[in-house]
Amino acid sequence: xxxxxxxxxxxxxxxxxxxxxxxxxxxxxxxxxxxxxxxxxxxxxxxxxxxxxxxxxxxxxxxxxxxxxxxxxxxxxxxxxxxxxxxxxxxxxxxxxxxxxxxxxxxxxxxxxxxxxxxxxxxxxxxxxxxxxxxxxxxxxxxxxxxxxxxxxxxxxxxxxxxxxxxxxxxxxxxxxxxxxxxxxxxxxxxxxxxxxxxxxxxxxxxxxxxxxxxxxxxxxxxxxxxxxxxxxxxxxxxxxxxxxxxxxxxxxxxxxxxxxxxxxxxxxxxxxxxxxxxxxxxxxxxxxxxxxxxxxxxxxxxxxxxxxxxxxxx
Amino acid sequence: xxxxxxxxxxxxxxxxxxxxxxxxxxxxxxxxxxxxxxxxxxxxxxxxxxxxxxxxxxxxxxxxxxxxxxxxxxxxxxxxxxxxxxxxxxxxxxxxxxxxxxxxxxxxxxxxxxxxxxxxxxxxxxxxxxxxxxxxxxxxxxxxxxxxxxxxxxxxxxxxxxxxxxxxxxxxxxxxxxxxxxxxxxxxxxxxxxxxxxxxxxxxxxxxxxxxxxxxxxxxxxxxxxxxxxxxxxxxxxxxxxxxxxxxxxxxxxxxxxxxxxxxxxxxxxxxxxxxxxxxxxxxxxxxxxxxxxxxxxxxxxxxxxxxxxxxxxxxxxxxxxxxxxxxxxxxxxxxxxxxxxxxxxxxxxxxxxxxxxxx
Numbered sequence: 001x002x003x004x005x006x007x008x009x010x011x012x013x014x015x016x017x018x019x020x021x022x023x024x025x026x027x028x029x030x031x032x033x034x035x036x037x038x039x040x041x042x043x044x045x046x047x048x049x050x051x052x053x054x055x056x057x058x059x060x061x062x063x064x065x066x067x068x069x070x071x072x073x074x075x076x077x078x079x080x081x082x083x084x085x086x087x088x089x090x091x092x093x094x095x096x097x098x099x100x101x102x103x104x105x106x107x108x109x110x111x112x113x114x115x116x117x118x119x120x121x122x123x124x125x126x127x128x129x130x131x132x133x134x135x136x137x138x139x140x141x142x143x144x145x146x147x148x149x150x151x152x153x154x155x156x157x158x159x160x161x162x163x164x165x166x167x168x169x170x171x172x173x174x175x176x177x178x179x180x181x182x183x184x185x186x187x188x189x190x191x192x193x194x195x196x197x198x199x200x201x202x203x204x205x206x207x208x209x210x211x212x213x214x215x216x217x218x219x220x221x222x223x224x225x226x227x228x229x230x231x232x233x234x235x236x237x238x239x240x241x242x243x244x245x246x247x248x249x250x251x252x253x254x255x256x257x258x259x260x261x262x263x264x265x266x267x268x269x270x271x272x273x274x275x276x277x278x279x280x281x282x283x284x285x286x287x288x289x290x291x292x293x294x295x296x297x298x299x300x301x302x303x304x305x306x307x308x309x310x311x312x313x314x315x
Numbered sequence: 316x317x318x319x320x321x322x323x324x325x326x327x328x329x330x331x332x333x334x335x336x337x338x339x340x341x342x343x344x345x346x347x348x349x350x351x352x353x354x355x356x357x358x359x360x361x362x363x364x365x366x367x368x369x370x371x372x373x374x375x376x377x378x379x380x381x382x383x384x385x386x387x388x389x390x391x392x393x394x395x396x397x398x399x400x401x402x403x404x405x406x407x408x409x410x411x412x413x414x415x416x417x418x419x420x421x422x423x424x425x426x427x428x429x430x431x432x433x434x435x436x437x438x439x440x441x442x443x444x445x446x447x448x449x450x451x452x453x454x455x456x457x458x459x460x461x462x463x464x465x466x467x468x469x470x471x472x473x474x475x476x477x478x479x480x481x482x483x484x485x486x487x488x489x490x491x492x493x494x495x496x497x498x499x500x501x502x503x504x505x506x507x508x509x510x511x512x513x514x515x516x517x518x519x520x521x522x523x524x525x526x527x528x529x530x531x532x533x534x535x536x537x538x539x540x541x542x543x544x545x546x547x548x549x550x551x552x553x554x555x556x557x558x559x560x561x562x563x564x565x566x567x568x569x570x571x572x573x574x575x576x577x578x579x580x581x582x583x584x585x586x587x588x589x590x591x592x593x594x595x596x597x598x599x600x601x602x603x604x605x606x607x608x609x610x611x612x613x614x615x616x617x618x619x620x621x622x623x624x625x626x627x628x629x630x631x632x633x634x635x636x637x638x639x640x641x642x643x644x645x646x647x648x649x650x651x652x653x654x655x656x657x658x659x660x661x662x663x664x665x666x667x668x669x670x671x672x673x674x675x
Contacts, residue, residue, distance in 0.1 A: 055517055057674045076672075080519045091514035095334045096327065107323030108520045152514075 008033045008160055008191040009054060014063035016049050023049045025214040026063070031193060031207075033159075036186050038205030039195035040302065045211040047195035048088060051162050054193070055085055068159060081110070084153035088164040090145050094138025098129055098148055101137055102155060109156035123151040127181070143174030150181060154190075161185065163194040167201065179204055199298045208298075210305050217305040222298055229267070229296035229304060234275055236264040236282075238289035244282060251281040255307045267300050316523050324520065324528025328502075332532060341498070342536050346490045346543040350551070353482050366390035366413040369402050372421035380432070384415065402435055412436070483548040484639040485608045487541055487563075488631040491570050492602050495537055499578030500591040502529045503670070508588060516672040523667050530575045530663075537571035538564065558638035562645050566634040569655040573627035576662035583669040602628040630654045 009031035016024040024046040031037045039047045052058040054067055056076025065072040070079050092101045102123060106116045124130045127147040132140065137148060146166060153161060163182075167175045179201065186192055186206075194205070202208050202222065209219040218225055238244035245264055248257045253269040268274035275291050282289045332338045368384070370377050385392060390413055396402045402414035414435040418424065424431040506512040515525070541564065548554040578595065585591035603609060605619055606628035612620065623629045630651035637643035645652060 052674060057513065057517065059673065059675055073673075077519070080517055083517065085514060085517040087510060087513050089510040089513075091510045093327070093331065093511060094509070095331050100327070100330060104323055104327045105518065107326075108320050108515075108518045110317070110319065110519060112319075 006033055007031070008035075008068060009193065010066045011054065012064045014050065014053060014065060015061045016046075016053060016058060017061045023214055024053070024060075027211075027214075027216045029209060029216065029219075031191065033191050034186060034189050035206040036182055036192045036194065036204070038202045038208035039193065039211060040197070040199075040202040040208050040298070041195075041211035042197055044213075046214040047211055048164050050211070051164050051193065051195060055079070055083055055162050081156070082159050084156070084158040084161045086149050086153045086161070086163045086166050088168065090137075090149060090169075092137050092145075092149060092152060095136060097134050097136055098140075099124070099133040101148060102152060105152045106155045111156060119155060123155060127151040142169040143171060143177075146170050146174065146178060147181075150178070154185065159189075159191065161190055161192045161194075163192065165195050165197070167196065167198065175201070199302070202298050210302055212306040218301060225301045226296040226298065229300050231293065232268045232270060232274060232304070233294050233296040233300050234266045234268065234278060235292050235294040236266055236278065236289050237262065237292075238264065238282070238287055240287065243285075244287050244289055247282060247285045247287060248278065251278065253277060256303045265294065267296075267303055316521065316527070320520050320524045321528050324525055325531050328529055328532045332536070338498075338536065341494050342539050343543055345494055346540045347547060349490050349493075350483065350486060350544055350547050353486055363388070364390045364412045365393040365410065366415065367392065367394040367396045367402060367405050367411045368415040368417065369396040369398060370417045371397070371419045372417050374422050376425065377417045377421050380417070381415070390415075399435075406435060483544065483552060483554040484563075484635045485632055486548075487544045487567060488570055488606070488628050488635060489603060489608055490540055490544060491537055491567065491631075492574055492628050493599055494540065495533065495571055495574035496578040496581065496595045496598060497592070498533050498536065499529060499575045500581040500585065500595045501588055502579065503582035504585050504588050504591050513674065516674075522670040522672065526579055526663065526667050526670065530572065530579065533575050534568070534571055537567065537575075541567040554639075558642045558644075562638040562643075563635065565645050566631060566638055569634070569652060569659075570627055570631040573655050573659045573662070576659050576666060577627070579666040580662050580669065583666050602626050605629065607632045624654075627655055627658055630658075 007030060009029060011027060011029040014024055014027040014029065015022065027046075027050060029050075039050065041047050049058065053060050054065060054072065056073045056079060059073050067079055068082055070076075072079060093104070096104065099120060102120045103116065106120060111119060124133055127150065129144065129147060129151065132144065137145065140148070146169070150163075150166070153163070167178055170178065175198075182192055182194065194201075196202055205222065207219065207221050208225070210217050210225075236244060236248065241259055241262065241264055245257050245259060248254055248264065248266055253271065253274065255267045255269055257267075258265045266274075266278060268278075275293070278291050279289070282291075366384075368381050370381060384390060394405055394410055396405060396414070399416050402411075402416060405411045406414055416433040416435060418431070418433070421431055503512070506515065545563065577598070581591050581594045581598075585594055601622065605615065605623040606612075606626055607623070608628065612623065612629070612632075615623065633651045634645070634648050634655075637648050638645070
């Protein structure tokens, strides 16, 4: 990585233990500035816990954190003025109106009165809430609540935004709009750390880190990560796809087989010529099939990264 | 502490309060209901007890005695009886609370100054029992040989002389103890349960701003409650305020902040809203029992008195009775003023110290 100023978050050996559960296990993380950085992982993989440690809400069991040049959790109070945080669950006041919520957060963030009014109006416009200023937050749809939550998170124009599964309760169209807003913010220089379990959202990030049961199993740009799997993803067209799938599952060097439409999508381990091995396995069972190379995607990256661990654990 | 953030928290609380119907209900409803309950229903004076008389003598003297008995208004005839057995049956069935037996040799016993009348009483109710003892003091000479003023049941049971006037000022304290602790006991836990707190603690708002901002709006709610009790007390029970009105509100204000800060501390300890309700109730009971509202403070054992000194309501009881009933000045009652102020500061400090801007 380049010079210090270009890095927003740096964590080394970050761990968090809750009783017997090791929720986050020795995670190393480097997030460059003005970048949309994705945390990809299933529920319970430690995404929320990591985010909470990074913004000083949880004390790490071990490890070092530096965010915007501040040591966390020691200097968490100084960090609070410079970050925005959107919680997984809607955290604003359902019995206050949209404008009252924004106004409250703006006051608490220390915006002077005259600036506050202008900023709240501006945010209502930007986040398409102008006609809902007087509506109670509790009566809004998932997409509207999420826009309000984002507006509140950026009211003080923070340098760094933490978004914890911001789109989990939102329809696809609102999700797309939401991501456009994120890129607008990143364009203006805001660093965004966003967690998700949607592959399509992860693909849009500048960089991603894949978390699995508390461990960071892969990180890089989506292109780098899928590039590492070149030649290992194959499409199989067979007359009897279900039977072919069963055969392939048992074949050596096959990490996963998923049916997509009429085709089987096969992810192989990283040794030798995968294509001819699949052909051989199918022929041995008398199944005629056509095997071709296909483009790897993030789902394949995720499966190959997490599968390896599962097998290592079983062994 | 920054004023802008403090005001922001206060404004937010006021808005939420105004939208919550429970707040209004607790503000007006509880004082009204309590006042009516304590003022009318929970009346230590016993009147109109259902009774029956078995007059087995049936002489002029015995008939005069029966008339005197009913004239007190303490008992009213609901059934007739001729024998002790009939009286007992009526008592057992719960049709009467008191049975009066006048034996056939009533006149002879009276002259011999022996026991001439037997009052049989339903002892399951202690206040009825006490009343029966008063009835037994009726002079048997029907007012002839002894002065009429010896018929002493009536004045003792005059409701205007004991309950309401003593109860209403104390009731201000009881209502404030009940509602104020409850209001703030919920304050922090509710935000935690609804998920608001996780966001709030990532903002620059400080523990002090949050705590003070939550307490201040509820002072107004408390003062409204005081006014409701005073107005209804004056209107329904003609309770006079001999001391200054400023003194009454001053004392109430001290109790209000003491209870609000106590509630805040509860809120930082409790994990759920239900738990904080339980804790608030747990603190409420000793206040009612030990503060001197129900039982005289001086009659309690030493240990109970020490505990009572720790309860805000005890000090308020002394203040308000001093101000309302004796017309005392707040400055004359300074030890209790000081005790309440110290309690408030201690609770507030503990609440702020206990509240961490962390999730673990």
